[in-house]
Amino acid sequence: MRTFISLWKPLIALLVIFMAIAACTGTNSAVPTTSPADVATVVAATMAAIQAQASPTVLPPTAAPSPAASPTISLIPATPILPAATRINFMTYATSDIVSGAVQPNQSLYYVLNAAQGQPMIAQLDSTNHDVTMTIKTAGGTSLLNNGQNLNTLLPITEDYYVTILGGTSAENYTLTIETPARITFDPGKTKAIKTGRTVGGLVVSYVIFAKQDQYMDVYLNGVGKDAALTIYGFADGQPYVRSVTNATQYSMKLPRTQDYIIDIVPSGGMEVNYTLVVNVQ
DSSP, X not given: OHHHHHHHHHHHHHHHHHHHHHHHHHHXXXXXXXXXXXXXXXXXXXXXXXXXXHSOOOOOOOOOOOOOOOOOOXXXXXXXXXXXXXXXXXXXTOSEEEEEEEEOTTOEEEEEEEEOTTOEEEEEEEESSSXXXXXXEETTOOEEEEEESEEEEEOSSSEEEEEEEEOOSSOEEEEEEEEOOEEOOOOTTOOEEEEEEEOGGGOOEEEEEEEOTTOEEEEEEESOTTSEEEEEEETTTOOEEEOGGGTOXXXXXXOSSSEEEEEEEEEGGGOOOEEXXXXXXX
């Protein structure tokens, strides 16, 4: 209501002026005459100004606020808690090790060793009452063996592997044998590989080679005389083709299937023997 009155005040004042001018015009001819057209123009301008003030101001539309971006949640897998473990380090030239000890009932003992992706791991555990077991896991927590006594597998990744010895119902002595054969590969365009080494500590030295069905494989163990011999078997099928008890230092065969083949150099009576191994596959 107050706004309406304030808008009409200029119009009332204008009318008062108009009336005064009209009165003066009628009594004194010396006063300048204002024509009706001039008055109408002033009134129209005043009304336009009043209407402009009375019209509501239209504000431009305000853009809706953009929704806040959802926070990105990074799902980080939990890091396994690794136990304090005794590290197994193979001696130079060795591809295996044997550890032994005593374990109490329900006790857990830990070992760790590093091995490469694609290497076979052959692990065997024995104990007095044959009820001590082991688990084998990657450092990332992937289980390879759960409460068993034997493992033959190709390793999935290059990293540390943890072996847990689990005690049985009574105190026992145990022996753990772990073997990771060294892989033989051929240079491009070649079919023959030569390896030299030593049966350090009187341990068996093992190699692995991948070959296809119907290929021919020739293996020669040189420089050992009667102090070492060959054992050859299929890794996937476990089939033996020659045993060290035959004292064989060379062997030729047409391969029965596509798989990895294990070649063991077995020293006699735990002897340390220098050797040269020649393997040809074609």
